[in-house]
Amino acid sequence: MIDVVIIGAGPAGLGAAVAAAEHGLQVCVVDEFVKPGGRLLGQLHEEPDGKWVNGIEEAQKLYNQAIGLGVDIRCGISVYDLRKLENTWCVYTTDEMIESKCLLLATGASETPIPIPGWTLPGVMSIGAAQVMGNVHRVKPGEKGIIIGVNVLSVAIARELQLCGVHVESILLPQPGLLAGSAGNPEKMMESLLRLSHLAPSPLIRMGGKWVSPKLGARLFPKNGFKMWGIPIQLRKAALEILGDNQVEGVRMAEVSANGEVLPGTEKTVSADFVCIAGGLTPMAELASVAGCSFCYVPELGGHVPLHNEFMQTNLAGLYIAGNITGVESAKVARAQGKVAGLSMARELKALVYGGNEKLYAAVEEVTETRRNALIQFQPGIEEARKELHRKFDETYKQKLVSI
Amino acid sequence: MNSMRVNHHPVLGDLETHKEIKIYFDGQEYTAYEGDTIASALLASGVRTLRFHEDKETPRGIYCNIGHCFECRVKVDGKKTVRACLTSAENHMQIESCKALSASEVKGGTL
Numbered sequence: 001m002i003d004v005v006i007i008g009a010g011p012a013g014l015g016a017a018v019a020a021a022e023h024g025l026q027v028c029v030v031d032e033f034v035k036p037g038g039r040l041l042g043q044l045h046e047e048p049d050g051k052w053v054n055g056i057e058e059a060q061k062l063y064n065q066a067i068g069l070g071v072d073i074r075c076g077i078s079v080y081d082l083r084k085l086e087n088t089w090c091v092y093t094t095d096e097m098i099e100s101k102c103l104l105l106a107t108g109a110s111e112t113p114i115p116i117p118g119w120t121l122p123g124v125m126s127i128g129a130a131q132v133m134g135n136v137h138r139v140k141p142g143e144k145g146i147i148i149g150v151n152v153l154s155v156a157i158a159r160e161l162q163l164c165g166v167h168v169e170s171i172l173l174p175q176p177g178l179l180a181g182s183a184g185n186p187e188k189m190m191e192s193l194l195r196l197s198h199l200a201p202s203p204l205i206r207m208g209g210k211w212v213s214p215k216l217g218a219r220l221f222p223k224n225g226f227k228m229w230g231i232p233i234q235l236r237k238a239a240l241e242i243l244g245d246n247q248v249e250g251v252r253m254a255e256v257s258a259n260g261e262v263l264p265g266t267e268k269t270v271s272a273d274f275v276c277i278a279g280g281l282t283p284m285a286e287l288a289s290v291a292g293c294s295f296c297y298v299p300e301l302g303g304h305v306p307l308h309n310e311f312m313q314t315n316l317a318g319l320y321i322a323g324n325i326t327g328v329e330s331a332k333v334a335r336a337q338g339k340v341a342g343l344s345m346a347r348e349l350k351a352l353v354y355g356g357n358e359k360l361y362a363a364v365e366e367v368t369e370t371r372r373n374a375l376i377q378f379q380p381g382i383e384e385a386r387k388e389l390h391r392k393f394d395e396t397y398k399q400k401l402v403s404i
Numbered sequence: 405m406n407s408m409r410v411n412h413h414p415v416l417g418d419l420e421t422h423k424e425i426k427i428y429f430d431g432q433e434y435t436a437y438e439g440d441t442i443a444s445a446l447l448a449s450g451v452r453t454l455r456f457h458e459d460k461e462t463p464r465g466i467y468c469n470i471g472h473c474f475e476c477r478v479k480v481d482g483k484k485t486v487r488a489c490l491t492s493a494e495n496h497m498q499i500e501s502c503k504a505l506s507a508s509e510v511k512g513g514t515l
């Protein structure tokens with residue numbers, strides 16, 4: 001039987017595979033995408049010093065490292081069920097059933113859709129879909145696009161689309177309402193944008209940057225928006241409907257007040273051949289619920305996450321989680337969490353020999369350190385929320401699990 | 405038509421030369437690159453509609469592009485229904501759009 005099965009070949013899964021294989025464990029990674037790397041593949045970030053971090057290269061490095069250590073990586077295979085036997089986990093895949101002693105879920109995050117009228121038309125896609133089309137498959141999602149939803153991810157990807165030679169007409173809000181949640185509220189979106197002020201200092205600092213409250217920011221926000229990398233960001237405009245007969249032809253939009261109400265008589269239609277919807281990310285934890293994990297709702301982490309501790313253990317023996325399934329953060333944090341999970345599994349399987357505890361504690365420390373230095377913070381208050389979550393875990397489950 | 409390809413990129417560099425392959429979608433021939441998914445190959449040729457809603461017959465294309473939403477279902481080689489965004493395009497692959505179901509096939513009646 002295999003020692004460790006890992007579901008997901010993103011930075012968390014590959015990071016864990018490397019750490020576990022370095023300690024002599026036999027590791028198999030399965031992923032349903034056509035190539036390994038997860039969402040890291042589409043990422044392209046400019047560091048403050050002007051150097052670009054290319055996700056494809058980063059993923060390739062991790063992949064090479066894992067392959068060099070003898071990790072078995074299988075792509076194009078989906079996992080649809082899990083079952084716990086006495087001491088083993090059975091992983092049901094579209095290929096074959098795989099049994100292992102320990103199981104790691106590193107399935108990442110998914111995008112929250114915002115269903116606005118016309119959103120099923122061909123040419124409407126999630127913002128991440130456009131990122132993957134352009135950066136990974138090297139196909140333009142269209143020639144001229146409108147992005148609905150103003151957040152960290154949509155602004156970053158708008159820039160990436162520009163680099164692919166795509167014209168991004170504007171980034172605006174969805175029409176406020178039940179389905180849009182806070183994505184339709186200019187104040188909430190201003191708050192999220194202010195977290196980007198280190199990436200695009202000048203326009204946001206002109207807007208007030210860190211010193212102005214989001215409330216004031218949204219009110220002061222110019223009616224015509226401001227530009228980041230030449231792309232108009234319009235917190236005072238909302239998309240009412242996506243138009244087109246058989247595919248996207250344009251968007252009907254209107255001006256909104258600072259608290260998101262549509263101003264009558266301001267409607268107009270702008271043409272586009274594709275539209276991206278950016279509703280934010282949420283941990284993708286279906287397999288953890290199929291397995292029977294306990295869950296907690298933590299808004300700072302993006303939604304419902306399996307209850308776990310800083311060693312990436314869930315409340316089920318032999319079941320670990322790492323990466324965005326534990327909360328939405330950047331790829332570097334996911335990778336650092338993967339290392340912790342890999343070491344924890346090595347520990348459980350008695351493969352962590354000399355200095356094992358020190359290694360594990362150092363890896364846990366590295367996660368916190370990486371989080372503090374992360375370029376993109378998806379939500380404020382992540383560190384505190386995680387501490388609280390770990391406390392809850394310890395309170396309920398500490399005694400019951402293999403002690404670490 | 406390959407004008408939708410990002411051949412040059414200021415950070416990622418030029419597109420490497422790929423082996424060209426032929427795929428067929430609803431009987432029409434398209435050129436794809438080895439390494440394409442069905443979804444990226446068809447979009448590169450300007451094809452956005454991958455199927456029609458079972459009941460409403462409205463056109464659908466990719467939404468998430470990473471396997472989460474199942475909006476991109478197509479039929480391959482006359483049997484398997486797959487997600488176009490997760491399936492590699494292969495030389496001579498026969499792909500069909502999923503069509504609206506006939507009234508008798510819609511279980512539980514129409515909506």
Ligand SMILES: Cc1cc2nc3c(=O)[nH]c(=O)nc-3n(C[C@H](O)[C@H](O)[C@H](O)COP(=O)(O)OP(=O)(O)OC[C@H]3O[C@@H](n4cnc5c(N)ncnc54)[C@H](O)[C@@H]3O)c2cc1C
Nearest residue numbers: 008010011012031032038039079107108128323324331334
């Ligand atoms: C669309 C999208 C775009 C993003 N863009 C950015 C960005 O630009 N910058 C940034 O910092 N962060 C971005 N993120 C956040 C991203 O989640 C993290 O940066 C990081 O990639 C998380 O790593 P991970 O290993 O936890 O998950 P991922 O990198 O998402 O990897 C998870 C892997 O698990 C596989 N998988 C999931 N379920 C199954 C299953 N049932 N069977 C088989 N395989 C499965 C998936 O195919 C995927 O490859 C994005 C997230 C998404 C969803």
Ligand code: FES
Nearest residue numbers: 467469473474489
């Ligand atoms: S586009 Fe969502 S599963 Fe393919």
